[in-house]
Structure formats: C-alpha cells, structure tokens
Amino acid sequence: MARHPSFRARKAVPGKELSTQIEARIQQLWPRFPEGRAGQALCLPVLYLAQEQHGHVDAEVVDLVAARLGLTSAHVTGVATFYFMLNKVRPGRYHLQVCTNIGCQLIGAYDVFERCKKRLGVDNKGTSADGNVTLTEVECLAACGYGPVAQIAEREKPEIPLYFENLDATRIDAILDALAEGRVPTELGS
Amino acid sequence: MGLFDVKIISEHFDVPEARTLEYFERKGGYRSARKACGMGPEAIAAEVAASNLRGRGGAGFPTALKWSFVPKDADTVYLVVNADESEPGTFKDRHILYWNPHLLIEGMIVAAVALKVRNAYIYIRGEMARENKVLQAALDQAYAKGYLGERIFGTSTSLDITVYRGLGAYICGEETALLSSLEGGRGWPRLKPPFPAVKGLWGKPTIVNNVETLANLPWIVEHGGKAFADLGSGRSGGLRLVSVCGHVNKPGVFELPLTVTGRELIEDVCGGIKGGRKVKGVIPGGVSMPVLAPDELDVPFEFDALQKDERIREVEVRPGQKFDLGGNRTLRTMAGSGGVVVMDDTTDITQAAWRIIHFFAEESCGQCTPCREGTGWLAQVAHRIAFDHGRAGDVDLLASIADGIAGNTICALGDAAAWPTLAFLTKYRDEFEAKVRNAHRPKGAA
Incomplete structure (x- = not known):
C-alpha cells in the first residue's frame, strides 16, 4: 500500500x-x-x-x-x-484573506468577496491565472466593529502585521490594483 | 460623572504611548505587581474572591473558585493566558493586547504570585501579527527593567512569560484544546474532569485565564476586592468590556457597567441602529450564544440575568418543547464573551444563521462524531433553506440535528453550534418556514 x-x-x-x-x-x-x-x-x-x-x-x-x-x-x-494558517498548497505571491463571518457579512463582506472573485477570476481558495493572488475566505479575524476586514500575506516574506478594515468596493479595488502592481498597499492597512 | 466614566481597563485605549512601559508606570502601572509580590498568595486570593471577578472568556466562571482547584501541594503550577480571541463578534482582548499590553503583564504577575507560578505562557491568536509584535515589545521592556525574569522587583519572586502563537484554529480558544496546541499538537479538546487546574499543561496543574480577566487584577489589588464587587451587580463584580458590531452607528469596544441593557447599549452607547432602522435581533455574547429578539432587550447584559431573566424566552427544540440543558435546566441565553452582534430589520435571519452554522462546521476539530458530522449536516440544511432550496421538513430536521449534537461532545463547540441554531428557530421560525415554502422547486417536484 x-x-x-x-x-x-x-x-x-x-x-x-x-x-x-x-x-x-x-x-x-x-x-x-x-x-x-x-x-x-x-x-x-x-x-x-x-x-x-x-x-x-x-x-x-x-x-x-x-x-x-x-x-x-x-x-x-x-x-x-x-491548522488553517499553514498552507498545504503553494499559494500565489500574495495571499488575500477576506473575512465573511457574521460581523462582516452584515455589512457587506460577501459583496467584497464576490468582487475579489470576479476581478481575480477565481473561486474561494483559488489562485489567479498569473499566479499573483490567492483568494481565501476566512473566519472571524476579531475586528468585527471595523469590517469587512481582510489580511494579506506575501509568500516567502515576513508577515504583514496589518488588517485592512472597513472594506468597500473602492477600498478593495485599490488593494487589488496594488497587488496587481506587485506591492502590498500598507498605506491602506491599520 | 456617571458610572459610564469609570474605567478599569480601557482608560488608555487609543493612546499610542500607553504601550510603553514609561507611560504605563507614570499612570500608576506595576504598583499593584510590586504590592502583590509583598502580599503573598493567600491575601491576593482573598481579594480576588471578595471581588466577585468572573471569567471574561465566555463561561463567566468565578476566577477565585477556579484558582482554588489547584492542589495546595503542587510543585509546579502553570499560568496560561487565553489570548486566542476568535469568537465571532468578539474583539475586546485584541484591544487590550494592542493598546495596553503592560496591563496584561501586570495582571499575570499578580496571578503568578497568587498561584505560585514560575513559568507562564500567553497563547495568542496566530492572525494577530500586529498584537504579537506589540506584546513581545512590551515583554522585552519588562524584562529589561527587571519586572520579569529572576527575582522581579528585587523580591524573591521569579516569573518568565513566553508568547506562543496559534496558527488559525477557533477550537484552540477552548482551554483544553489550547493546552493540546501549546504542547505542540493538534488542538484537540480533552475530557473534563480532570480539569486543567488539577491536570493541565504537561500533566501539571494549570490555570487558563482570559486576557480581560487578568487585566482586571491590578485594579483589584490596588483598590481591594470589595470595591470591585461594588462596581458590579449581584454575583458579578467589576465592569465589562463589550465589543459591538453589526448595524449600529458606532460599533467598537466599550467598558460598561454590567447593569447596562441591550437596548441601552444600542441606543445610548452605540448611537442607535444605522439609517434609523429597527433592530431585529441581537446576539449578546459571541455567536455561540442564543440570539435575543427585540422584545428581550431590556434585560441587563449580566451573566446571571441573561441566563435567568424570564423576559427572555426559553430556547425550544420545537414549538412547545423546551430544550433540555441537562439537570432540569432550560436555556435562555448567556453573556458569553461580550461580543454583541446587532442585526437590523433588513437582515435575512436565515442567512445570518447559516453563516454562523457554517463557521462551526468549518471549525469543528473532528474528534467527536456528533459535532464533526452534525455541524456539516446543519450547514448543508441551513444553506439550502437560506438560499431558497429548502425542502419540506427541513426546519424540523435542522432542530433535530442540533438537539442531537448538544450535550454529546467532549467540548462545548457542539453546544455552541446547536444553541444558536435552536434559538434562531425558536424566535424566527416563521422566517425559516416562509423560506422553505417559497423555495425554488425543481420541475416536477411537489
């Protein structure tokens, strides 16, 4: 066997x-x-x-x-x-993790998540065709009052100690644009 | 100055310098830790007992009673801080860790003296990378000053604190799962008894306390247990950090008297519901706890009141049949972790319920069959109801699965999935049934 x-x-x-x-x-x-x-x-x-x-x-x-x-x-x-934070599959260069749990769901997290899916052309846990971004739906990140919230990791780089809070169409677009340009928009994080 | 102005923990939230040891000390920080070193274990335990401090992680268990379970002749006792805040709707501990890390360290010193602890661990949520950095920096400052390590403050007390990071598993907030994880394994809960206070980390007596619980200790040492008890209500001492999210104008973390009701919290503290809409449901203490309907919001958000006040309906398995919590007890709701989720009248309750159930299905550790299989089934049935594919009998099926999980698992995650499910069905049954009635049917189906 x-x-x-x-x-x-x-x-x-x-x-x-x-x-x-x-x-x-x-x-x-x-x-x-x-x-x-x-x-x-x-x-x-x-x-x-x-x-x-x-x-x-x-x-x-x-x-x-x-x-x-x-x-x-x-x-x-x-x-x-x-453990969820250990990637068993090699992620894209950036790993965009969007919370859709109740606190974020109530204030539009699924709109944000769907927008990410559409722009990246992926489903949950999928990686964009160019290998740049992996999109994952995650559970509560303990920032419920400031949602919808996301976290970004860069592969083989030190972790980014930021949350990206109060996401809406404009802010998530700015984040996705930056990732497409090959940089993490730390100015949008907190 | 009203009661709302008294602050034990949150006074320096939003003050960036509060993270530095210098600022913290200037505001009176570490005085209680020094005092505790001279007080001795019994005197501290007596003050904590008099304070009516109850655990702020979710269960509301009296802290002094938990401490008293440690065998008196134990040679090694561990203190473990549960900083694995992951209960959806809850984000208060993250504020303490980020804005006031020295307060936690000071509380740990007090607890360590009381419990004769030499080595303590902080189990922090892996996702909290920002808070981990802040906490580590605060620990480094405390070590550099001689407030941690050998012979702290020049006394005979020694204490080492080590930060241990989780890696993304809600279940590790359950104290025995946390210990399994801290030992370097999968986060699998253990049967209780033996309780960790008797047999915990590496088989040694271990006290696991929540961040907020410990952060209250310096104040108790400074002002005395009675003063803390006087701030509280009934058998619950002190104030409480409440985190509010959802459809309110002013979400956030607030330190409030325990007498504040749900309605006061929404209207007076959080500026009312967004857009002037009406409230439809409020989860009072993290998503594990049964939801409150609009006519149940005049009960104080205090541990005992939420469990016993008759203005809150008892959760039912089906109309007319009360859910049995065991020992002839019924379930209303609980104060839990202080995570309040406010839903306005535009909320699709069936979709909110599905998202909560889906969470528990994702996070079940897989050890016990009723939870591993049951939460998955719950999520499937709740999903088809919420997204217009419900079948006749699905509402009863949901209730019957939930009732089959509750009480039949090693840890409380099974209950945490079952209770809110049953509460949503008890209080919003019409909505679930209407969804099923109006579901899209495949061609030819009845």
Missing part, C-alpha cells in the same frame, strides 16, 4: 534546509519549555517559520521540521494539516 510521502523515514532532504534564523529562534525558545517537552512544543512555531521561508508546508518541509525537532513525520503532518 502506498504510504503518504511524509511518512518516509526521517532523513535529510536534499536541497532544502531550515534557515539560520529559524535555528536561532529554536535556540532562543528551547529553554522556555520544560526538559523533554521543547521539541514537540516547538512544532507549531517552527512549522510557521518554515512556511515563511519555503512558502508552504509540503512533505519535505514536514520531514525537515520532524528531523530537527526529533518528532515523527506523522505527528508533524497531523499538526500541519490541522
């Missing part, structure tokens, strides 16, 4: 490694956890950093993280597939 590729024996993955920054972060965080618990406890933070480095979490990244932290690939796969 074919096994999931991530269940292979732990070994180095040729051509891929965890960055020195990740190693430094591991060294920094390791003593924060009790003896014998740090390896597993670091599974989430290291997976997230590895995604920032490699763009998404595939079987190879799973193997790298498992080998470094002394975990089975099965455990790391279980974690990687559980």
Whole structure:
C-alpha cells in the first residue's frame, strides 16, 4: 500500500534546509519549555517559520521540521494539516484573506468577496491565472466593529502585521490594483 | 460623572504611548505587581474572591473558585493566558493586547504570585501579527527593567512569560484544546474532569485565564476586592468590556457597567441602529450564544440575568418543547464573551444563521462524531433553506440535528453550534418556514 510521502523515514532532504534564523529562534525558545517537552512544543512555531521561508508546508518541509525537532513525520503532518494558517498548497505571491463571518457579512463582506472573485477570476481558495493572488475566505479575524476586514500575506516574506478594515468596493479595488502592481498597499492597512 | 466614566481597563485605549512601559508606570502601572509580590498568595486570593471577578472568556466562571482547584501541594503550577480571541463578534482582548499590553503583564504577575507560578505562557491568536509584535515589545521592556525574569522587583519572586502563537484554529480558544496546541499538537479538546487546574499543561496543574480577566487584577489589588464587587451587580463584580458590531452607528469596544441593557447599549452607547432602522435581533455574547429578539432587550447584559431573566424566552427544540440543558435546566441565553452582534430589520435571519452554522462546521476539530458530522449536516440544511432550496421538513430536521449534537461532545463547540441554531428557530421560525415554502422547486417536484 502506498504510504503518504511524509511518512518516509526521517532523513535529510536534499536541497532544502531550515534557515539560520529559524535555528536561532529554536535556540532562543528551547529553554522556555520544560526538559523533554521543547521539541514537540516547538512544532507549531517552527512549522510557521518554515512556511515563511519555503512558502508552504509540503512533505519535505514536514520531514525537515520532524528531523530537527526529533518528532515523527506523522505527528508533524497531523499538526500541519490541522491548522488553517499553514498552507498545504503553494499559494500565489500574495495571499488575500477576506473575512465573511457574521460581523462582516452584515455589512457587506460577501459583496467584497464576490468582487475579489470576479476581478481575480477565481473561486474561494483559488489562485489567479498569473499566479499573483490567492483568494481565501476566512473566519472571524476579531475586528468585527471595523469590517469587512481582510489580511494579506506575501509568500516567502515576513508577515504583514496589518488588517485592512472597513472594506468597500473602492477600498478593495485599490488593494487589488496594488497587488496587481506587485506591492502590498500598507498605506491602506491599520 | 456617571458610572459610564469609570474605567478599569480601557482608560488608555487609543493612546499610542500607553504601550510603553514609561507611560504605563507614570499612570500608576506595576504598583499593584510590586504590592502583590509583598502580599503573598493567600491575601491576593482573598481579594480576588471578595471581588466577585468572573471569567471574561465566555463561561463567566468565578476566577477565585477556579484558582482554588489547584492542589495546595503542587510543585509546579502553570499560568496560561487565553489570548486566542476568535469568537465571532468578539474583539475586546485584541484591544487590550494592542493598546495596553503592560496591563496584561501586570495582571499575570499578580496571578503568578497568587498561584505560585514560575513559568507562564500567553497563547495568542496566530492572525494577530500586529498584537504579537506589540506584546513581545512590551515583554522585552519588562524584562529589561527587571519586572520579569529572576527575582522581579528585587523580591524573591521569579516569573518568565513566553508568547506562543496559534496558527488559525477557533477550537484552540477552548482551554483544553489550547493546552493540546501549546504542547505542540493538534488542538484537540480533552475530557473534563480532570480539569486543567488539577491536570493541565504537561500533566501539571494549570490555570487558563482570559486576557480581560487578568487585566482586571491590578485594579483589584490596588483598590481591594470589595470595591470591585461594588462596581458590579449581584454575583458579578467589576465592569465589562463589550465589543459591538453589526448595524449600529458606532460599533467598537466599550467598558460598561454590567447593569447596562441591550437596548441601552444600542441606543445610548452605540448611537442607535444605522439609517434609523429597527433592530431585529441581537446576539449578546459571541455567536455561540442564543440570539435575543427585540422584545428581550431590556434585560441587563449580566451573566446571571441573561441566563435567568424570564423576559427572555426559553430556547425550544420545537414549538412547545423546551430544550433540555441537562439537570432540569432550560436555556435562555448567556453573556458569553461580550461580543454583541446587532442585526437590523433588513437582515435575512436565515442567512445570518447559516453563516454562523457554517463557521462551526468549518471549525469543528473532528474528534467527536456528533459535532464533526452534525455541524456539516446543519450547514448543508441551513444553506439550502437560506438560499431558497429548502425542502419540506427541513426546519424540523435542522432542530433535530442540533438537539442531537448538544450535550454529546467532549467540548462545548457542539453546544455552541446547536444553541444558536435552536434559538434562531425558536424566535424566527416563521422566517425559516416562509423560506422553505417559497423555495425554488425543481420541475416536477411537489
């Protein structure tokens, strides 16, 4: 029976490694956890950093993280597939995440979301044909009073600590225009 | 100066300098932490007990009682801050983290002294990248000043605080799922008992407290538990952060007395409904909580009142049959996480209900069959009703699935999906039935 590729024996993955920054972060965080618990406890933070480095979490990244932290690939796969913020599929250069949950829904989030779908020519979780933008409908981002709200991530770049709030047709158009030009409109974020 | 002017937590919201340790200290910050270090655990616990402080994460459980469950002879006790705010409609903790991170740190020091904690963790929502940065900067400042780490403030107390980021899973706001996640696994809830206070993080006694709960502690230490209790109402002490969203003129986060009613909240605090329209429904404490109809809004948004006030209808499984909460209790609603969602009379209740149910279906962790399968079925049926493809019997089907989930799962997510579903059906049944009656039928169908 074919096994999931991530269940292979732990070994180095040729051509891929965890960055020195990740190693430094591991060294920094390791003593924060009790003896014998740090390896597993670091599974989430290291997976997230590895995604920032490699763009998404595939079987190879799973193997790298498992080998470094002394975990089975099965455990790391279980974690990687559980959490929404870990991309199992390589996203476009920009990952536009629009909240449509109740607070945003009531004040027009689906109009914003439909506009994104139409302009990008994609469905939920789809990537535009030019590979530039992946559009994802997300759950509540805890900014309900200032919705509709979106968040943007840039692949293989440090995270963008901003929300894009009070979205309407004009503001989402400006965001989509900027992304098409190859830049994140941080001036529209807060 | 009225009651609305008293502020415990939100006084420095919207003041950017409030994030710096210097500003915070100038305004009296860290005085309570120093005082707590000299008070000793029993004295702090007594003040918290006298304060009637109740957990602000959703359950409203008395904080002192939760603390008292920690075994007295425990060698290691962990404090974990639940900063995984994800309940739709709730955005208050994010304000504390962003505007006043030192208040949380100070509250953690107070709790750590009371519980004899050496290592504490803040489990912050992964999406809150901005707040994570602010919080980390505040922690760095506190460490640099000697307010965290070895022998804080030069006393014999030592405390380390580590920030741990979630990665996008609503269920990790449930305290046992949070612990599973913090240990580096999937966010799967655990059966209770044992409660985390007895067997929590890595099997050790662990207190999980909400951000707002802890942020109240410095005030309690400074002014005494009784003063805090006097600010409150009945068995609930203090004020409360309420976040309001939806169809109001002035949405936002407000720190209010617990005696404020839903109607006062909408009219006096939030400037009324947009466009002068009428209110149709209000969710009082995050989407897990049963919705209130317009004639139920004169009840104070206080923990006990929302559960017991007879002006609020009991949730039914079907007309005439009350939903059984277990132990002969019926369900009205609850104050939950303080996330208030206001819907005006243009709202399609069936679509709002579907979106809430869809959320729970997305976020079910998949451990328990009634929730994993049931929330998916609920979402399918609610979707076809809301979008004009409902079938005869769908309204009863929705209620029967919800009733089958409630009470039959490890954690409260199953209930959180079932309760609002049943409440929407109890209070807006006509709308659901009209949708089904007027649904598009395929050719040839009855």
